[in-house]
Amino acid sequence: MKHTSIAVAVAMSALVAASCSSRNNASEPTGATTSIAARPSIAVVVxxxxxxxxxxxxxxxxxxxxxxxxxxxxxxxxxxxxxxxxxxxxxxxxxxxxxxxxxxxxxxxxxxxxxxxxxxxxxxxxxxxxxxxxxxxxxxxxxxxxxxxxxxxxxxxxxxxxxxxxxxxxxxxxxxxxxxxxxxxxxxxxxxxxxxxxxxx
Structure with missing residues (x-):
């Protein structure tokens, strides 16, 4: 039982770490995103x-x-x-x-x-x-x-x-x-x- 609790705790820690890493990566724009954001606002695309x-x-x-x-x-x-x-x-x-x-x-x-x-x-x-x-x-x-x-x-x-x-x-x-x-x-x-x-x- 003790081993099972430890395994669950380790698994939960891994999920939390992965979630934080994913959020951190998502907040950092890629080069493409930065390039698109830098373009001027245009309503009519030709x-x-x-x-x-x-x-x-x-x-x-x-x-x-x-x-x-x-x-x-x-x-x-x-x-x-x-x-x-x-x-x-x-x-x-x-x-x-x-x-x-x-x-x-x-x-x-x-x-x-x-x-x-x-x-x-x-x-x-x-x-x-x-x-x-x-x-x-x-x-x-x-x-x-x-x-x-x-x-x-x-x-x-x-x-x-x-x-x-x-x-x-x-x-x-x-x-x-x-x-x-x-x-x-x-x-x-x-x-x-x-x-x-x-x-x-």
Missing amino acids: KPAPDQPHNSRSPVKFDPCFEIGDDTITKVGFVPKTRERADQVHDGYAFISCTFERQEDVHGKTGRVGSLTISSTNVTLDEFRRREGNAATEIKVNDREAITYREPAAEACYVVMTGPDATIDMSVSSTLALTHWNACDHAQEIATIVESALPAK
Whole structure:
């Protein structure tokens, strides 16, 4: 009887120790859990970026659709639930892009009055400078080199800054027939907020 009691006590001790060990291990996140937790909060999940061709340029790795969180999009005045892919992948370069709508009351209904597209590209800032020529103005977005330029016909303004790949190309547009909010008045302010969500240089 005495031996049986000792055996039961030993077995109980082993169970308690195993239980404590299990709880301790569960409280320590794995590398994968930490990585997932570090990602920004996004309510609308979109499909992955398309494959990129193998060429002399490094493929674009930073994906704004997964790396720019809803809080940033809300802060700049756009609607996170309108998140959609807007990629442009060509033989010689790629724009991995995400687009969002600005919405306001239009004739008693919620309607689209503007858009924001954020693209990570493997096109360099110097290439954008050459393409835009005198139409581009040199600016700084926080401490990043950047240019800005307009496309009047599309009621759009662009800010291109150095980014995690080569550049972040950001376009902001508004439909002035439907809103008093002018995209070009806010493009650089929006770029500053978007830049704060990018990885450190």
